[in-house]
Amino acid sequence: MERNVAQIALFAALIAALGAIPQITLAFGIPITAQSMGVMLAGAVLGARRGFLSMLLFLLLVAIGLPLLAGGRGGLGAFVAPTSGFLIAFPFGAFVTGLFVEHVRLRPIGLRAGLGAVLGGVLVLYAFGVVGMSIGLGKSIPECVKLVLAFLPGDLLKAAVTGMLVAALARARPQSVAWSQSA
């Protein structure tokens, strides 16, 4: 119980911290919106259930007015902005990523986590995000898909990096990445 609460809370805090440290850039100078990488990490490290709860906790804190989003944003406005779909998708993205890594027996671990991150952290996030943009901007779904596709290469790169990070985490703290023990 205590360990679950602590991990859920610390990952929510980690996502917030990743949004607050501005100097991180990916290869080729693509700035990380490190927070979507945090979603992938939460799902891949904590698993489906705790990953979901951790991201839900993060969203609740944003909703009650803490400036936890990248650039010190937050509050209820974040849930009606055109990008709100991506935000609302956080728990579901983490859940799908977690479900994948827990149930698909695939080696090496990094590949499993990377594919899970593509499914949860890219596909699920984009699906929600596109619907949100479509509502907010009054554009059709295909038009919004075109708008977000520009970000796809960067996000796929993030998923790959997440795979590598999870593999390293599983080596460093095998007891914390529980599913990595199973075959």
Added chain:
Amino acid sequence: MISLTSPVRTRAHGWPAGPKLAGLAVATTALFLISGPALQALALAAVLALYALPGRDFLRHGLRQLRVLWPFVLLLLIWHAVSGGWAQGVAIALRMTSTVALANLVTMTTTLGELTDLLHRLLAPLRRIGLPVRLVEAGIPLVIRFTPVLITKGRLLVEAWRARSPRRANWNIVLPMALLALDDADHLAEALRARGGLNPSDED
């Protein structure tokens, strides 16, 4: 940890959070129902008037919160300038700005404590159908406490990186940060257990 509640005291600070949220829901729905740039412009003017009521500082701070929207406004205007139907584009941009501004207004005039209480009440039905609401609620103060801790540690990591490398810190920094979070979680769990744990008896 600073919340986004405005330090400028307004009359709305005293109103209960529940009705404010209900009002926000109604107003947002209304914004999606009315059409045409003229009505939307009127609505935005009304919202901005609400911002202006508590004084210039409040207005300026409120407008600064909206700056994330400007790229989208630009996108909409260019889109509709190219594809035609500019009136519709203007209406959508106005509506988007009004909805976000209204939501921010509720955030700016409601304290963290009030919203936490409201959250507790809103989550109650979920607790009855067996969702682990308590896990999440117990996490709220922990996140508020540990976010600044992780930010400080993250900044130190970035500084240490800078001291050793001519290049900027990249995603490599995420690995030690995640490790720190996992280790902090273990220590925190031990500390919570040592102090009697999270008491399951105060379920309601």
